[in-house]
Amino acid sequence: FEGPHRICEDHVGELQKHFTLITMKQFLENKTEFSQKIQAIYIWGGRPVIDLELLGSLPCLKVIASPGAGLDHLDLPLIASYGVRVAHTPHAVSTPTADLGMALLLASARRVVEGCQLAISPDTVHFPINWPGQEVSGATLGIIGMGTIGYKIAQRAKAFEMKILYHNRNRRRLEEEAAVGAVYCARLEDLLQHSDFVMLAASLTPQTQGLIGRRELQLMKPSAVLVNVGRGLLVEQDALVEALQTGVIKAAALDVTYPEPLPRDHPLLKLKNIIVTPHIGGATHQAREQIMRDLVESILAALHGFPVPNEVLLK
Numbered sequence: 001f002e003g004p005h006r007i008c009e010d011h012v013g014e015l016q017k018h019f020t021l022i023t024m025k026q027f028l029e030n031k032t033e034f035s036q037k038i039q040a041i042y043i044w045g046g047r048p049v050i051d052l053e054l055l056g057s058l059p060c061l062k063v064i065a066s067p068g069a070g071l072d073h074l075d076l077p078l079i080a081s082y083g084v085r086v087a088h089t090p091h092a093v094s095t096p097t098a099d100l101g102m103a104l105l106l107a108s109a110r111r112v113v114e115g116c117q118l119a120i121s122p123d124t125v126h127f128p129i130n131w132p133g134q135e136v137s138g139a140t141l142g143i144i145g146m147g148t149i150g151y152k153i154a155q156r157a158k159a160f161e162m163k164i165l166y167h168n169r170n171r172r173r174l175e176e177e178a179a180v181g182a183v184y185c186a187r188l189e190d191l192l193q194h195s196d197f198v199m200l201a202a203s204l205t206p207q208t209q210g211l212i213g214r215r216e217l218q219l220m221k222p223s224a225v226l227v228n229v230g231r232g233l234l235v236e237q238d239a240l241v242e243a244l245q246t247g248v249i250k251a252a253a254l255d256v257t258y259p260e261p262l263p264r265d266h267p268l269l270k271l272k273n274i275i276v277t278p279h280i281g282g283a284t285h286q287a288r289e290q291i292m293r294d295l296v297e298s299i300l301a302a303l304h305g306f307p308v309p310n311e312v313l314l315k
């Protein structure tokens with residue numbers, strides 16, 4: 001793995017119970033010795049980059065363990081061509097990511113971050129009499145990407161009495177739709193035009209990259225809020241900046257951007273109608289522990305030639 005500076009202490013501890021750990025730095029310093037020994041790679045934050053050179057130098061490599069759900073940092077066909085398996089942990093992060101999606105939605109609707117800044121500012125003398133927040137009950141939430149995370153967001157939104165539309169590659173079963181009161185929009189345009197909140201919970205693929213661009217933003221209501229807990233590249237960021245600056249949409253709340261973090265002088269960070277969090281969708285103690293349990297299980301299974309739990313299979 002990339003090295004202790006990039007990895008939580010508890011991850012190292014849990015991994016050390018089962019495996020001998022070699023950091024990327026140690027590997028690079030002594031390639032000849034370690035290249036014959038490494039059987040698994042643990043990725044954190046997209047590092048180390050798994051490329052031809054690395055794969056070619058590790059003849060004993062059996063599995064790549066990637067915490068979280070997203071796989072956009074991996075060249076899956078390349079990895080498969082080396083006979084190496086990939087395991088991730090989509091279940092461990094789905095609940096906290098759905099929670100964060102709702103947290104961002106509510107924070108944006110009630111302008112929590114702006115309110116907090118005002119409440120703690122040394123310049124504040126009086127609290128505002130009118131604080132123009134928005135209630136989410138009765139509002140329409142459009143969820144783009146109705147996988148496990150999207151569906152959990154729908155369950156939460158139902159509890160907040162929101163109306164739910166969704167757009168997804170595949171339609172969910174009728175019972176699943178009925179359980180959360182979700183209405184399928186085959187056309188993304190329909191969802192965008194009718195939603196008060198648009199939630200991006202899709203994975204990043206060549207098909208979804210830039211899914212929300214200038215045209216899509218213009219289809220949204222001027223009062224609408226865009227929330228993104230998927231990947232930054234789902235949105236054309238320059239178009240989003242322009243839409244937020246010119247009132248094409250009301251606000252955005254983003255857990256993901258590109259790059260991460262944004263350069264400190266990025267125009268998105270200068271806007272008032274934005275909330276940005278540091279990619280913390282899966283960042284809870286519970287998820288961290290579950291991720292490690294899942295990955296240790298997957299790595300051990302791969303090393304012993306057993307079926308690998310949460311294995312990523314090429315479609």
Ligand SMILES: O=C(O)C(=O)CO
Nearest residue numbers: 068069070093281282
């Ligand atoms: O699981 C993932 O891929 C995440 O990015 C969680 O935020």
